[in-house]
């Protein structure tokens with residue numbers, strides 16, 4: 531880096547010196563030629579030659595002086611001009627994986643030129659990096675916290691049971707059941723986190739898939755649960771072909787239908803619809819349930835958020851839905867119903883005949899919830 535910096539400076543100084551040498555040389559040569567013509571016409575020969583000789587020396591000296599001064603000025607000017615660049619370089623060196631990148635902000639002063647623009651753009655990037663790092667740290671902290679809860683339950687159960695010398699088979703069974711539940715919870719969490727990590731920031735595959743099939747599977751999986759809550763589940767599943775990762779799409783439908791069943795009221799209803807509209811394949815899941823304040827909606831898609839406090843879930847379901855939707859270049863809209871409950875609508879690019887769209891950037895589709 532040091533060498534590159536010096537060399538840009540050196541090149542700038544040399545260029546300036548060269549320009550002065552060329553321009554000054556040409557000017558002096560013309561002046562000399564005119565002068566020589568004039569002197570030869572007006573002066574006697576030895577005197578004219580002598581005067582021209584002196585003139586040549588003086589011109590050469592003047593040119594050398596101008597070139598040296600130009601080089602020096604170029605050297606100094608380049609130092610000043612390149613200062614924002616040096617600041618950006620230093621700032622980039624200060625950024626590390628840990629710590630807050632915002633501590634390295636350049637905050638360049640000086641005229642609003644291209645270099646200032648570079649420094650400002652760099653600052654904006656550091657701000658975004660800072661936000662991303664903070665979000666990641668928060669996520670890891672929450673994930674650890676969530677994982678620790680079932681682990682604490684397991685440890686407590688084991689400690690209490692082992693400390694009791696009279697514990698019988700019944701006690702051990704009871705303990706095993708609690709431990710089993712806690713292990714289930716750990717497994718759910720870990721598989722949810724893995725799905726999130728897999729779907730984050732990547733474009734989904736391009737297998738042909740049908741949202742209707744994914745929705746049907748999801749409804750079948752929750753049938754028993756819906757029946758025990760006395761829910762009425764209605765389906766209107768028309769073909770809705772998309773391209774993507776079938777496993778992730780199944781998971782998306784499962785999470786939405788599961789939410790509609792779990793966050794419902796006893797005897798409530800669930801409607802699951804799939805269809806195409808224009809260039810979009812739609813999956814809509816609507817359910818009864820407690821009233822949701824519209825301002826809580828953006829939070830619902832954040833990891834580990836459960837409205838109404840607690841609940842048996844891990845709060846990852848909708849985050850996974852959002853991630854999968856983004857990976858497929860689609861949109862997610864969550865609309866609370868005035869009478870309670872929610873309408874969740876996923877719109878993905880419909881599958882058209884022919885080759886899949888080549889460039890489907892991950893994360894291009896912002897969710898309608900603006901979360």
Ligand SMILES: Nc1ncnc2c1ncn2[C@@H]1O[C@H](COP(=O)(O)OP(=O)(O)OP(=O)(O)O)[C@@H](O)[C@H]1O
Pocket residue numbers: 722785789790791793794817818819820822830831835836837838841842843844845846847848849871872
């Ligand atoms: N269909 C819905 N109707 C009413 N509330 C919902 C619905 N879907 C989600 N919610 C609310 O949003 C919260 C977040 O949902 P999300 O699916 O992310 O987590 P979860 O269902 O609590 O847990 P998980 O899905 O990880 O098992 C829920 O806890 C619930 O309060």
Ligand SMILES: [Mg+2]
Pocket residue numbers: 785788789843846847848
């Ligand atoms: Mg859920």
